[in-house]
Each structure stands twice: as structure tokens, then as C-alpha cells.
Amino acid sequence: MTPSQNGVRPMAAITVRNLSKTFSRRGKALDDVSLVVQPGEMVGMIGASGSGKSTLIRHISGLLVADRGTGGQIEVLGTPVQQGGSLNAGARFTRARVGVVFQQFNLVGRLSLLTNVLLGALGRIPSWRGSLGWFTRAEKLAAMQALHQVGMADFATQRASTLSGGQQQRAAIARALVQQAEIVLADEPIASLDPKSARRVMEILAHINREFRITVVVSLHQVDYAFAYCPRTVALRDGRIVYDGPSTALTPKFLTDLYGAQSEELILPGAYGQGRDEAAAEPAPIGRPATATAIAG
Amino acid sequence: MVDLDQGRQPVPATHSSPGRPADGTEVGLPPRDLKQSWGTVILWAVVLGLLVWSWEGADMRPEELVANSANMARYLQGFLQPDFYDWPIYLEEMIITVQIAIWGTALAVLCAIPLGILSSENIAPWWIYHPVRRLMDAFRAINEMVFAMLFVVAVGLGPFAGVLALWIHTTGILAKLFSEAVEAVDPRPVEGIKAVGANWNQEVIFGVVPQVLPLWISYSLYRFESNVRSATVLGIVGAGGIGQILYESIRGFYYGETAALLLIVIVSVTLLDILSQRLRKMVI
Structure with missing residues (x-):
């Protein structure tokens, strides 16, 4: 049973308290991380590779568990996901309310786009029906609607593997929509995409955040995207949160102070200026260039 | 150059x-x-x-090949005049042989799907995949002829014993091949399915099976080919098929008949190999 929507907003969308994670090979990936995300926020998460962004996101969605005996705790939409290094029994049902968008899209290549998107409903429908792949007409229509939202309805019958990275990533977002996710966690969603597809995906994320009030946490490799699309940015370094505040404060100088030599990885030569220009050209405050027409087109 | x-x-x-x-x-x-x-x-x-x-x-004793070359030549001479007099019986027996292989393989595929998944390291916990793997090892280790002899005792002479023998032995082989395919899947789509709140069954059905299906089909067809070949000898122990008359004609020194039977086996196996190869190319 999914906890019912009773109209009363839970206090926070995501609450992370004192989370630490140590991998046997790589050492400490997260070091006493605490973070609160309010419903309806769009939060960017930046940091060099290995700074713990993906690890944090995978903990929130319950795909990883924290170190035992450290008292680390995660609550999502008022429901505990994990505490003290063990997953809560109902984690699967919380997972159903949280959409995850992955760097490598994680679609099933041999299934059609429509089926892939329909699979988003698995956490909500009776499991016998889900296991047999019996989806109702209403569910199929909802999936088509979601594909339309991300501009991929024309490709519904194509195998996911035949599509480009950007197209697959848009379908992955459609899967989160079919899931009726209240939170979307995007783990480097644009790291494997060309700049044009990357902007498109970021626009769609901003769109679903604005239109459907879906809380979005998106980890990013390049700071310009955080600057352009996310009012709030959380910066990680070596598994610790080193900055949490408005993205407008993230000037190149500030980043150099935060990251030292690592900042080169975050501010790709040229990319930063380009992002800046685009953000400046858009009328939206703190650069949120997404428009409804851009989404539909 | x-x-x-x-x-x-x-x-x-x-x-x-x-x-x-x-x-x-x-x-x-x-x-x-x-x-x-x-x-x-x-x-x-x-x-x-x-x-x-x-x-x-x-x-x-390689020297024997030379020393007895005259005998060998005579022996081969006998084979040069295949005797197709009883061909309708031969053909009927060959068809039964193929039918044994069809059922043996079909039952094995059905069993190998769950057993293969359960013996995959990346899907099942160690306390499941270890015992399942050992059981499959045992199924594979014992030759189908041995199983056929055991089943002849259990269910009596005839093709059904052959079907059971092929079933058990092939299940052991296919479960191993299937699990190797499962262990090679890309874990990311599976994680994608897990992340939407799907249960374990659904992760396997939608995340793993679509990825391994072409390989599974290919392996199954290949095992079918092999099973037709195996089924041609099952008759020697009384488990049905063309093997029985083949054995009798060899033991009776009926070289002509033996040659005819062997030709029928060769032609049928070749045809089925070609057919299954075509099918395998289609799915991969």
C-alpha cells in the first residue's frame, strides 16, 4: 500500500541526517551529510567526479544503504527510507514515489519506448498485473501523455536502444511522470549528452518542477547548468557539503575558493561563458529559460 | 605481398x-x-x-589401421550399397527421434529459465545459487545415455524414457548457459526498474529477460540440434528412436541397412542444423 495523499504536505520532501558512507575500495564517499529539501524546490548538486553526488542520490532513493551504526537517516516525503545502515521495510513503496533519472538513462534497450515508460507504473499497480505486463488502456494513455510532455510521443513504438541519448533521457523523465513521482532525483542526467540535448533535458526538468510541482534534485558536473536552472545549489567536495545556498553566489572566483584546483573540472573552459550568456539572454529570473513551447516542440 | x-x-x-x-x-x-x-x-x-x-x-595402436587395411576396405565396401528397402520404417523412427528431441528440449527450456535465473550470482543470494548450481552440475555430469537407462527401468522401454533423459540432462546444460547470459546483463536497466518501486519478480521479468532473450533462444535452438543428435543413440538402451534399429543392424552386420540409416540421420541432422541456424540468426 502506498501511503495515501491526504492533502497535507509533509514537512519536507527530503531529509538527510548525518549520512556517512564508506566503500571498501574507495574509502569515504559521504561524510556526515545533512540536507533538507522542501517540496517544490529545484536543487542543483555540483561537485567534481567522486565528490559523492551520485552516492547521495542513490542513498535517497534507497538503492544504497549507509554505513552501519553511524546513525545516518533519510526520510522522503515524511516516510523513513533508511536509518542506521538498514533499509526500511517499506522502502520499495517510497521508491515508487521517487523517480530516478540516471546518467545512462537505464532504459531497457530491447523494449519499446512506450513499454519502458509504462514500467514506471509498476510500483503503483497490483504486482500480479505488473508482472504479467497487463496495463490498462488508461495507463497506456497516461504513458503516451507523458511521452508527449517530453516531446517523444512519435517514437513510442521504437525500441529504446534505437534512440539517441537525449531522446532516451527524455523518455526516462516520462517514466518518472508515469510513476507519478512526487520527487525526481536526477543523477548526472546530462553528463553523457551533447549541449543541445542537455539543455532540452534540463528544460524539461525545470518544466515538470514548475508545472507539476515535482521536487527536483539534479546532480550536475558543470556549474553553469546549476546556475541557469536551479535556484538553489548544494556543492559537495570529498563527500562533504561545502556550500548550500542560492546559485547566484556561484561565481568562478567563489568556486575556485571552494574547490581549488578541482574547480577546473566544474568550469569547463568556454562552457562557463556560454552558459552565462544564455542565462543572461533569457528574461526569466536566475536563468530558467524553459518555456512551454520549448517543451512541446 | x-x-x-x-x-x-x-x-x-x-x-x-x-x-x-x-x-x-x-x-x-x-x-x-x-x-x-x-x-x-x-x-x-x-x-x-x-x-x-x-x-x-x-x-x-595406429599400426593396426595399416595392418588390417584389407579388412577395413571390405567393411567399407559393405557401406557403399545402402539398402533403403525398409525406408518407411527408418523415416518413421527418425521422426520419432526428432519428436523425442522436441519434447526433451521444450521441457528443459521451461525448467532452465527459473533454474538459470536462480543460479545467477547477480540475481540470487549465495545460499540459493550455490545449491542450485550444484544440482545443475549433477544434471550435466551424468550423460543422457545413463539417464535413459535409469528411466527405462522407471517408466519402461520407449521414447518417453528418452524424453525424460534429454529433459534432465539438457536442463543442467541450459541452466548454466542461461545463467551465464543473465550474469552478463547490463545492470543499469535493472536498476532503473528497481527505482520505480518494482518488486524482485518484475525486475527480472522486465529488466533481465528482455536483455537475455535473444541469447536464450539461440542456446535453446542449439541444444535442440544437439538433442536430435543425442536422440539418435538413445534407442540403443531402449529409449526410443532410430537408435534401436541402427544398433540392431550394426550388430547383425547388415552394412547396407546401416548405411541407409546413417544417411537418413545425416540428412535429417543437417537439415535441422541449417533450419535452426537460420532461426538463430533471426533472433540475434
Whole structure:
């Protein structure tokens, strides 16, 4: 049973308290991380590779568990996901309310786009029906609607593997929509995409955040995207949160102070200026260039 | 030859001599790894040693081939006049042989799907995949002929014993092949399915199975081919099929009939191989 929507907003969308994670090979990936995300926020998460962004996101969605005996705790939409290094029994049902968008899209290549998107409903429908792949007409229509939202309805019958990275990533977002996710966690969603597809995906994320009030946490490799699309940015370094505040404060100088030599990885030569220009050209405050027409087109 | 070699010259060679690139530094061959060359010598010594060691036990008598060449020629002569007089019976038996293989393979595929998934490291916990794997090892280790003899005792003479024998043995083989395919899947789509709140069954059905299906089909067809070949000898122990008359005609020195039977087997197996190869190409 999914906890019912009773109209009363839970206090926070995501609450992370004192989370630490140590991998046997790589050492400490997260070091006493605490973070609160309010419903309806769009939060960017930046940091060099290995700074713990993906690890944090995978903990929130319950795909990883924290170190035992450290008292680390995660609550999502008022429901505990994990505490003290063990997953809560109902984690699967919380997972159903949280959409995850992955760097490598994680679609099933041999299934059609429509089926892939329909699979988003698995956490909500009776499991016998889900296991047999019996989806109702209403569910199929909802999936088509979601594909339309991300501009991929024309490709519904194509195998996911035949599509480009950007197209697959848009379908992955459609899967989160079919899931009726209240939170979307995007783990480097644009790291494997060309700049044009990357902007498109970021626009769609901003769109679903604005239109459907879906809380979005998106980890990013390049700071310009955080600057352009996310009012709030959380910066990680070596598994610790080193900055949490408005993205407008993230000037190149500030980043150099935060990251030292690592900042080169975050501010790709040229990319930063380009992002800046685009953000400046858009009328939206703190650069949120997404428009409804851009989404539909 | 000369032309080919010149065509393969790397581009820089046109403006600097080989072994001496543009920056002037000498490029020599990498030093020979002594450990590796000794390893090669030892490996060959072991292989030769094994062959020598097995000579006696395997009763190798190549001189007999020459000494008895006249007998052999006569023996072969008998085969040169295939006797197709009873061909309707042969054909009927061959069809039964194929039917045994069809049922043996079909039942094995059905069982190998769950057993293969359960013996995959990346899907099942160790306390499940270890026992399942050992059971599958046992199924594979015992030859289908042995199973056939056991089942003849259990269910009586006839094709059904053959079906059961192929079923058990092939289940062991396919479960291993299936699980190897499962262990090679891309974990990311599976994680994607897990992340939407799907249960374990659904992760396997939608995340794993679509990825491995072409390989599974290919393996199943290949095992079907092999099972047709195996089924041709099951009759020797009374488990049905063409093997029984084949055995009788060999024991009775009916060379003509034996030749006819062998031809029928060769033609049928070849046809089925071609057919299944075509089908396999279609799914991959």
C-alpha cells in the first residue's frame, strides 16, 4: 500500500541526517551529510567526479544503504527510507514515489519506448498485473501523455536502444511522470549528452518542477547548468557539503575558493561563458529559460 | 605481398625511417619477458606430457589401421550399397527421434529459465545459487545415455524414457548457459526498474529477460540440434528412436541397412542444423 495523499504536505520532501558512507575500495564517499529539501524546490548538486553526488542520490532513493551504526537517516516525503545502515521495510513503496533519472538513462534497450515508460507504473499497480505486463488502456494513455510532455510521443513504438541519448533521457523523465513521482532525483542526467540535448533535458526538468510541482534534485558536473536552472545549489567536495545556498553566489572566483584546483573540472573552459550568456539572454529570473513551447516542440 | 606491406605502413613512416620517429628518439622492441617465455615452454611440456601419459591407457595402436587395411576396405565396401528397402520404417523412427528431441528440449527450456535465473550470482543470494548450481552440475555430469537407462527401468522401454533423459540432462546444460547470459546483463536497466518501486519478480521479468532473450533462444535452438543428435543413440538402451534399429543392424552386420540409416540421420541432422541456424540468426 502506498501511503495515501491526504492533502497535507509533509514537512519536507527530503531529509538527510548525518549520512556517512564508506566503500571498501574507495574509502569515504559521504561524510556526515545533512540536507533538507522542501517540496517544490529545484536543487542543483555540483561537485567534481567522486565528490559523492551520485552516492547521495542513490542513498535517497534507497538503492544504497549507509554505513552501519553511524546513525545516518533519510526520510522522503515524511516516510523513513533508511536509518542506521538498514533499509526500511517499506522502502520499495517510497521508491515508487521517487523517480530516478540516471546518467545512462537505464532504459531497457530491447523494449519499446512506450513499454519502458509504462514500467514506471509498476510500483503503483497490483504486482500480479505488473508482472504479467497487463496495463490498462488508461495507463497506456497516461504513458503516451507523458511521452508527449517530453516531446517523444512519435517514437513510442521504437525500441529504446534505437534512440539517441537525449531522446532516451527524455523518455526516462516520462517514466518518472508515469510513476507519478512526487520527487525526481536526477543523477548526472546530462553528463553523457551533447549541449543541445542537455539543455532540452534540463528544460524539461525545470518544466515538470514548475508545472507539476515535482521536487527536483539534479546532480550536475558543470556549474553553469546549476546556475541557469536551479535556484538553489548544494556543492559537495570529498563527500562533504561545502556550500548550500542560492546559485547566484556561484561565481568562478567563489568556486575556485571552494574547490581549488578541482574547480577546473566544474568550469569547463568556454562552457562557463556560454552558459552565462544564455542565462543572461533569457528574461526569466536566475536563468530558467524553459518555456512551454520549448517543451512541446 | 610487397604491396600489402607497404599499404600497412603507418603514416609517419613516410617522413621518417621506421623505428626512428620524427623527434629522433630510438624506438626498440620491448624487452622479452623471461617469465612469459618460460611459461610457454612449460605449457608445451605439460601438453606433451599429458599426451604421452595417456597413450597406454587409451590403447593407442595406429599400426593396426595399416595392418588390417584389407579388412577395413571390405567393411567399407559393405557401406557403399545402402539398402533403403525398409525406408518407411527408418523415416518413421527418425521422426520419432526428432519428436523425442522436441519434447526433451521444450521441457528443459521451461525448467532452465527459473533454474538459470536462480543460479545467477547477480540475481540470487549465495545460499540459493550455490545449491542450485550444484544440482545443475549433477544434471550435466551424468550423460543422457545413463539417464535413459535409469528411466527405462522407471517408466519402461520407449521414447518417453528418452524424453525424460534429454529433459534432465539438457536442463543442467541450459541452466548454466542461461545463467551465464543473465550474469552478463547490463545492470543499469535493472536498476532503473528497481527505482520505480518494482518488486524482485518484475525486475527480472522486465529488466533481465528482455536483455537475455535473444541469447536464450539461440542456446535453446542449439541444444535442440544437439538433442536430435543425442536422440539418435538413445534407442540403443531402449529409449526410443532410430537408435534401436541402427544398433540392431550394426550388430547383425547388415552394412547396407546401416548405411541407409546413417544417411537418413545425416540428412535429417543437417537439415535441422541449417533450419535452426537460420532461426538463430533471426533472433540475434
